[in-house]
Amino acid sequence: MTHEIGLQIRGGTKVYPGTRALKGVDFDLRMGAVNVLVGENGAGKSTMMKVIAGVEQLTEGQILMDGQPVHLGGTDDARRHGIGIVFQELNMFPNMTVAENIFINREITRGRIDIDTAAQREATRGLMRRLEHDIDPDTLVGDLRVGQQQIIEIAKSLAQDARILILDEPTSALSAAEVEILFRVIADLKKQGVGIVYISHRLEELIRIGDYITVLRDGAITGARSMEGVDVGWIVRAMIGEASKDFAKEIDHPYGAEVFHAEDVTLPRPGGGMAVDHVSMSLRAGEILGVYGLMGAGRSEFLECVIGRHPHAGGRMFVDGKLLKTRTVSGRIRSGIALIPEDRKNDGLVQILSIRENMTLSSLGAFTTGFHMNLGAERGTVRDFVKRLTVKIASMENPVSSLSGGNQQKVVIGKALMTKPKVLLMDEPSRGIDIGAKAEVFRTMRKLAAEGLGIVFVTSDMEELMALSDRIIVMSNGRVTGEFDRKDATETLVIAASAKGHAPTPVKEPAA
Amino acid sequence: MTHAATTPAPQAGSANLLLVLLKARTFIALILVFAFFAFAAPNFLSTANMVIMSKHVALNAFLAIGMTFVIISGGIDLSVGSIVGLCGMVAGWLVLYGIDLGLGWSIQFNTVEICLIVMVVGVLIGAVNAFLITKLNVAPFIATLGTLYVCRGAAMLFSDGRTFPNLNGNPEYGSDTFRLIGAGDVLGLPISIWMLIVVALIAAYIARRTPLGRYMYAVGGNERGAALSGVKVNRIKFFVYMFSGLCAALVGLIVSSQLVASHPATGQAFELNAIAAAVLGGTSMSGGRGRIGGTIVGAFVIGVLSDGLVMMGVSSFWQTVIKGLVIIAAVVVDQAQQKLQARVALQAEAAGK
Numbered sequence: 058m059t060h061e062i063g064l065q066i067r068g069g070t071k072v073y074p075g076t077r078a079l080k081g082v083d084f085d086l087r088m089g090a091v092n093v094l095v096g097e098n099g100a101g102k103s104t105m106m107k108v109i110a111g112v113e114q115l116t117e118g119q120i121l122m123d124g125q126p127v128h129l130g131g132t133d134d135a136r137r138h139g140i141g142i143v144f145q146e147l148n149m150f151p152n153m154t155v156a157e158n159i160f161i162n163r164e165i166t167r168g169r170i171d172i173d174t175a176a177q178r179e180a181t182r183g184l185m186r187r188l189e190h191d192i193d194p195d196t197l198v199g200d201l202r203v204g205q206q207q208i209i210e211i212a213k214s215l216a217q218d219a220r221i222l223i224l225d226e227p228t229s230a231l232s233a234a235e236v237e238i239l240f241r242v243i244a245d246l247k248k249q250g251v252g253i254v255y256i257s258h259r260l261e262e263l264i265r266i267g268d269y270i271t272v273l274r275d276g277a278i279t280g281a282r283s284m285e286g287v288d289v290g291w292i293v294r295a296m297i298g299e300a301s302k303d304f305a306k307e308i309d310h311p312y313g314a315e316v317f318h319a320e321d322v323t324l325p326r327p328g329g330g331m332a333v334d335h336v337s338m339s340l341r342a343g344e345i346l347g348v349y350g351l352m353g354a355g356r357s358e359f360l361e362c363v364i365g366r367h368p369h370a371g372g373r374m375f376v377d378g379k380l381l382k383t384r385t386v387s388g389r390i391r392s393g394i395a396l397i398p399e400d401r402k403n404d405g406l407v408q409i410l411s412i413r414e415n416m417t418l419s420s421l422g423a424f425t426t427g428f429h430m431n432l433g434a435e436r437g438t439v440r441d442f443v444k445r446l447t448v449k450i451a452s453m454e455n456p457v458s459s460l461s462g463g464n465q466q467k468v469v470i471g472k473a474l475m476t477k478p479k480v481l482l483m484d485e486p487s488r489g490i491d492i493g494a495k496a497e498v499f500r501t502m503r504k505l506a507a508e509g510l511g512i513v514f515v516t517s518d519m520e521e522l523m524a525l526s527d528r529i530i531v532m533s534n535g536r537v538t539g540e541f542d543r544k545d546a547t548e549t550l551v552i553a554a555s556a557k558g559h560a561p562t563p564v565k566e567p568a569a
Numbered sequence: 570m571t572h573a574a575t576t577p578a579p580q581a582g583s584a585n586l587l588l589v590l591l592k593a594r595t596f597i598a599l600i601l602v603f604a605f606f607a608f609a610a611p612n613f614l615s616t617a618n619m620v621i622m623s624k625h626v627a628l629n630a631f632l633a634i635g636m637t638f639v640i641i642s643g644g645i646d647l648s649v650g651s652i653v654g655l656c657g658m659v660a661g662w663l664v665l666y667g668i669d670l671g672l673g674w675s676i677q678f679n680t681v682e683i684c685l686i687v688m689v690v691g692v693l694i695g696a697v698n699a700f701l702i703t704k705l706n707v708a709p710f711i712a713t714l715g716t717l718y719v720c721r722g723a724a725m726l727f728s729d730g731r732t733f734p735n736l737n738g739n740p741e742y743g744s745d746t747f748r749l750i751g752a753g754d755v756l757g758l759p760i761s762i763w764m765l766i767v768v769a770l771i772a773a774y775i776a777r778r779t780p781l782g783r784y785m786y787a788v789g790g791n792e793r794g795a796a797l798s799g800v801k802v803n804r805i806k807f808f809v810y811m812f813s814g815l816c817a818a819l820v821g822l823i824v825s826s827q828l829v830a831s832h833p834a835t836g837q838a839f840e841l842n843a844i845a846a847a848v849l850g851g852t853s854m855s856g857g858r859g860r861i862g863g864t865i866v867g868a869f870v871i872g873v874l875s876d877g878l879v880m881m882g883v884s885s886f887w888q889t890v891i892k893g894l895v896i897i898a899a900v901v902v903d904q905a906q907q908k909l910q911a912r913v914a915l916q917a918e919a920a921g922k
Contacts, residue, residue, distance in 0.1 A: 366797060387799035396797060404797050407790035409857045418787055419798045421780035428779045472798065 060087035060268070063252045064109065064140075064221060068118035071104055071276075078104040080276040081118065085269075086221060088252040091243060093267030093284070095260070095292055100273040102256050106223045109254075110142040111135035141219030143210045143227055151199030156181040158198050159213045184212040189238045203353065204231045211239065215246075222246065223254040228262065240266055258517075260289050272296055312527075313342030315378070316511040317394075317480040322362050322372030324355075324535075332358040333370070334535035340480065340511040345502060347526030348515045350555050355535035356515040357399050360482045363513075364396040365389040376479060390419055395478035397469050399485045399515070405469040406457050413439045413453040415468055420475040442471040446501060463494020470501065481505065483514040487521060499525060519548055533557045584913050591906040595850055595866045595899070602870060606877035613880055620759060624827075626872030627765045630865055631820045632843035633850075634772045635813030637864040640847055641776075642809045643789035643856030644702065644709035649817040649843060651720035652694050653836030656821025658724045660687045661733030661831030664744050679743030684750075684822055691818025694720060695811035702810070703803040717840070724833035732832045736825060751827030761823045768816065773861040785809060789856025845892070846871055849899045870895070 064086040071079040078101045086092050086109075096102050107113040109120065111129035119126050122138060129135050135142075149158050156177045165173045165180070181194035190208050198206060207227060214222050224243075228236045243253060243266065257263055263270065270287055272280040272295035280295035317340040324333035333355045340346050350356045362370040365386045374381045376392050383389060398404035406415050416439050417424065424435045439453050448467040450460065457468055466486065473481060486502070487495045502525065506512055516522050522529060529546045531539035531554035539554025590597070606613045632649050639646045660683055667677035678686065694716060701712035738744035753760045776782040784805045787795040796802050820839070825831035850867030852859030874895065878888045 364797065385801070386796060387801055390799040398794075398797055403791065404794050407787045407794050407857065409790045410786060414783060414786070418783070418795070418800065421783060425780050428781075430778050430780060430783070432778065476799075 060090040060252075062086065063088040063122065065121040066105070066108070066115075066118065067121060069105070069108060069115050069120075070117040071101075071108060071113065072116045078276055079108070079115075082273070082276070082278050084271060084278065085281070086252050086254060087269055088220070089247055089250045090268035091247060091253045091255050091266050093263045093270045094254055094256045094273065095258070095263060095270065096273035096296055100296075101276040102273055103225055104276075105273070106142060106225055106254060106256065109135070109221070110140055110223060112142075136217060136219075139218075139220035140223070141214035141217045141221070142223040142225065143207070143214050144225055149198045149206055149209065151197065154195050154197055155192055155201075155209055156194035158209060159184065159216050161213075163217070180216065181212070184215055187215070188212055188242060204235055207231060208235070211242070215242075219251065221252045221254070223256075225256045226258065227255075228257060228259065236262070260292055263292070264289070310343055310507045312344050313509055315339050316342040316376065317513075318375040318378075319363065320373045320375075322359060322370065322374070324358050324362050324367055324370045326535075331355075331535045333362055336372075336532070336535070336537055338513075338530055338537065340513060342479070342509045342511050343506050345506050345512045345514065345525055345527045347522045347529045348513060348532060349517070349519075349522050349529060349551055350515075350532035352517070354532040354555065356532050357484050358535075359532070360396060360484050360513070360515060363389070363480075363482055364394055390476050390478075393477070393479035395419070395473035395476050395481050397466075397473050397481070397483045397486055399488065401462070401465055401469060401488075405472075406465060408458040409456060411454045412443075412448075412450055412457050412460070412468055415457045416442060416453075416471045417475060419472050420477075423475070438475065439471075442475065446471050446474075447497065461490075461494070463490035463497070466490050466494065466498060467501075470498070474505075479511060481510055481512045483512060485515055485517065487516070487518065519551070522551070523548070531555050584909060588906065588909055588913065591902065591909065592851075594902055594906075595863055595870060598849075598895075598899075599866055599870050599873065602873050602877065606873065606880070610877050610880040613877060618876075618880075622872060622876045623762055624759055625876060626868050627759075627761050628820050628823065629839070629842045629846055629872060630765055630868040631768060631816045631823075632813075632839055633846035633864045633868045634769060634861060635809075635816030636840070636843040637847045637850070637852050637859050637861060638772070638776075638785060638809040639709075639813050640844075640852050640854060641789045641856060641859045642785045642805055643792060644806065644809065645713065645844070645854075646695075646698065646810060646813045647710065647713040647840050648694065648698060648716040648720060649813060649820075650836040650839035650841075651717045651724065652691055652814055652817035653821045653824065653839055654724040654833055655694070655720040655727075656687045656691050656818040657825040657831040657835050658727040658733065658833055659690050660684075660747075660822055660825045661736055662727060663687070664736045664738050664747055665733055667742070677739070677742040677744070680738070680746040680750075683744060683747065687822055688815055688818045691814040691816075691821070692811045693814070694817075695814025696807060698814070699803075699807040699810040703806050721833075721837075724835075728833060730833060732830050733825075734830045736829050736831065747826055748829060749826070751823050751825075751829075761827075764819060764823070768819070769861060769865055772812075776861055781805070781808060786857055789858075791857075842871060845896050848896060848903075851903065853903075867899075 062085045066082055066084040069079050069082045069084070070077070082101070082105065084105065094102050094105070104113065108115055109129070111132045111134045114130065120129060121127065127138060129138070150161065156174070159181055160177050165176045167173050178194040185192050188208055188211065190205070192201070192205060192208070198209060201209065211224070211227060227239060231239065246253060255263070255266060264284065264287060267284045270280070270282060270284050270292070271278060272292060274296060319339070320337050322333055322336045323331060326332040336359050338346070348356050361367055362372070363374060365384055365388065368384050376394065381389065381392055383392065402408065407418070413436065417435050421430065424431045424438070436453065443450060443453065446467045448464050448471065450464065457465060460468065483502070486498055490498065502512055502514070514525065523546065527543055529541045529543065529551060530537055531551055533555050538557040539551065541550060612618055632653070635649065636646055663678055663683045663686060667675040669675040698713050698716055701707045701715070702709050736747060738747045750760055755763055776785070784795065784800045787798070787800055788802050788805050792802060820836070824835055846868035847859065847864050848854065848867070849870055850859065850863030850865070852864060871892065874892065875888055878891065
């Protein structure tokens with residue numbers, strides 16, 4: 058069975074400050090089929106889709122539709138060409154109703170002025186029936202669960218009658234039942250001749266639903282073929298290539314005494330319930346503790362409780378056996394805890410400051426006598442850390458935003474290490490950095506652990522978890538649902554534990 | 570002009586030269602304005618005129634220094650003009666009446682004590698601003714807009730809207746030296762200029778060489794990131810608003826001493842001039858970027874421009890129009906600089922790998 062090609066990218070290159078997201082890619086999008094797109098975080102999948110959706114423009118190269126070059130200068134252009142996209146990050150207006158969100162900028166009007174609310178509501182109900190969800194069109198989007206919001210995003214694209222529909226990780230927040238519904242809708246769209254691009258990290262899902270597969274690595278396409286005969290092994294090889302096994306080799310070293318201990322940590326969720334629900338764990342010096350869980354399992358929130366970001370969090374924490382009395386971030390840092398946040402851009406770095414100023418932000422006290430800061434000593438220390446962590450920079454005075462993701466991450470790590478921590482918390486330390494830098498970050502983690510630092514790291518990447526952790530904790534719905542020694546841990550066990558408490562998801566049964 | 574010569578790339582040479590020019594734009598503008606008036610306005614270059622002009626500039630420069638700190642940390646302080654008025658009235662009241670305790674006698678103060686009390690008043694109002702912003706979560710624009718009205722009203726209430734005249738002080742109480750703040754000279758320079766030099770140097774030192782200064786930039790650049798790095802964000806905000814209040818109090822003192830009178834409407838719209846000077850000097854309204862040196866140059870551009878236009882006999886209506894155009898032009902050029910900077914970096918990156 059062949060499908061005609063509806064859209065092509067030829068020689069597409071996209072440069073961002075600090076990174077090359079796409080390196081001359083050639084991509085074919087087939088109509089009436091599901092075109093699956095895989096690759097690691099930061100491989101360039103989302104960038105490529107943003108280019109197609111008109112959100113970003115190619116630095117070089119062109120886009121062809123039905124053989125003709127087209128210019129997609131904005132989302133309006135893309136929409137005119139029948140391209141719809143459901144973004145990975147939800148782009149909704151939480152202060153508006155479901156119907157208003159679905160018809161934003163395409164309102165059904167009487168005489169172009171008066172919005173026909175009734176018609177919009179009716180159309181929304183129709184869409185919801187099609188998606189088998191019982192969501193009232195007048196609900197505020199902010200009141201919906203993330204999974205439901207994702208359904209609304211999908212409905213929004215359906216409402217546009219798109220010829221090409223891009224779904225960027227649409228299932229990441231959906232429950233198993235909701236995924237089934239989505240798959241039925243996709244099959245339906247396929248029959249109508251819609252070309253679908255489907256991005257996901259769940260490989261089994263891809264093999265099940267895809268007709269064609271394209272694999273991206275480091276901004277380049279490393280494999281593109283029809284789905285027939287493709288198995289997980291092939292995808293993984295194309296995704297991570299030969300460099301994949303370059304995870305840090307284990308350095309065997311004895312663990313020290315218990316360095317950190319948390320008891321009954323709780324954090325109420327704003328909408329009720331618990332984001333972190335009585336979590337306890339302990340960590341020994343030199344140990345790497347991997348924390349695994351699905352999105353929203355409360356992993357990041359737990360780390361934030363430990364660093365003191367949430368003053369109203371409950372529970373007790375001990376460093377070196379001493380109870381922490383301080384509840385402020387600066388106090389926790391002084392007690393020997395350091396955090397490398399998940400969101401490097403918004404939490405980890407001050408983008409407009411220089412590399413030097415970012416690195417020393419947590420430890421300026423070390424260069425200060427009274428009021429006076431010794432800039433020479435500061436530069437010296439930064440130079441040491443740049444060398445130690447092999448950060449590639451032209452000058453430490455350049456803005457940190459000019460660095461690539463991997464080097465930015467090293468700056469954040471440097472900032473944390475400068476506070477001389479005993480416990481290092483790392484939230485998704487490999488997110489958005491390329492493979493080479495990843496391996497280096499992992500090597501650094503190993504080395505630090507060997508030097509006696511206790512490390513807690515949160516990850517969603519199974520391979521990373523298995524390769525790096527000395528011990529594994531699995532969280533689900535704010536609770537610890539599993540704890541394994543590395544020797545006993547298998548992927549199946551870990552995944553089963555991460556789904557605990559998710560089985561009876563509070564989804565209303567579809568009414569049809 | 571910190572990293573003027575850090576990125577030498579041969580093919581991007583012209584772009585780099587343009588960047589250096591753009592970065593020094595306020596300074597170039599000052600020289601151009603200065604040169605223009607030196608030719609166009611008679612007596613512009615005379616020593617007497619220079620002294621008068623720098624006295625005018627000093628008032629705005631004080632406020633602009635405080636404003637720069639506030640804006641760098643990501644806020645705005647609209648209340649400074651009213652603090653100037655209120656502090657002037659407090660100073661006038663203390664010189665004329667002292668503090669009447671209602672016991673049939675009053676406490677009188679000497680000049681130094683008056684200055685200290687007035688400065689404390691300014692700092693306290695700044696602390697109120699910071700309290701509203703940090704503890705009660707009021708947006709800086711609204712919080713300081715509120716104190717703008719409150720302070721102006723309070724200044725009017727002091728005298729029922731009348732002027733406190735003849736602040737000559739009383740030698741018996743040691744307050745007769747109050748006039749010297751505005752009128753006195755040391756080594757040929759007016760005292761207010763010496764004060765400005767001291768405050769500017771301290772402020773520049775704080776910004777460049779103390780953790781406090783570094784934290785201000787960090788809070789303005791990324792408040793969440795700074796907080797997660799252990800920066801005590803609220804403390805930094807208290808400092809900047811209190812410092813801004815202090816600067817305004819100094820201006821209140823200087824103005825009432827120069828005029829030997831204090832009027833409750835003094836300082837109206839001063840906050841706008843201060844913001845203008847900071848922006849002209851390259852301070853980014855979104856926070857995280859700005860320098861004291863730039864702000865001083867910005868204050869001079871505005872001051873020289875308005876005084877020069879007066880000397881040329883240009884109508885005050887046109888002066889206002891020209892001032893507005895200069896501010897808009899400054900921001901447009903600033904945007905162009907940002908864009909060019911980003912493009913140079915992007916090209917280097919695309920060529921590099």
